[in-house]
Amino acid sequence: MDDNLALFNQINSLTYWLFQHSDFKGTITFDANDDSYFISIKKGVESIYKHHIEDFHRKDSRLLKFELSSIANHLLQLKLSIHKGQSYSA
Numbered sequence: 001m002d003d004n005l006a007l008f009n010q011i012n013s014l015t016y017w018l019f020q021h022s023d024f025k026g027t028i029t030f031d032a033n034d035d036s037y038f039i040s041i042k043k044g045v046e047s048i049y050k051h052h053i054e055d056f057h058r059k060d061s062r063l064l065k066f067e068l069s070s071i072a073n074h075l076l077q078l079k080l081s082i083h084k085g086q087s088y089s090a
Contacts, residue, residue, distance in 0.1 A: 003065055004061070004064060004065055004068055007065065007068035007069060007071075007072055008068065010072045011028070011039065011068065011071055011072050011075060012028065014072065014075035014076060014078075014079055015028060015039070015041070015075065017079060018041065018075065018078060018079065018082070021082060022043075022082050023043060023044070024041050024042065024043050024048060024078065025041070025042050025043075026039065026040065026041045026042075027039070027040045027042075030056075034054075035054070035055055035056050035057055035058070036052060036053060036054050036055075036056055037052070037053040037056050038050075038051070038052045038053075039051050039071055041075070041078065048078070049074055049075070049078065051067070051070070051071050051074075053067055
């Protein structure tokens, strides 16, 4: 679970970075009643990235780690593309 906690922190940090350094807006929802985790990244009204994990607590820990790693990697790619775009415009 420590690996998953580190991934949650990375996802939160990357989402916050996108909010601060771009015109992307992020929403992260952990719904204990629905047992789900949802993340959405938008640019204006256009959805850039979404991922929904259902049955969060019943998932196999390896599968959950894979899904969280995938989310973190997608957000990292968004961050890198923003950095690349800023270096071209500078």
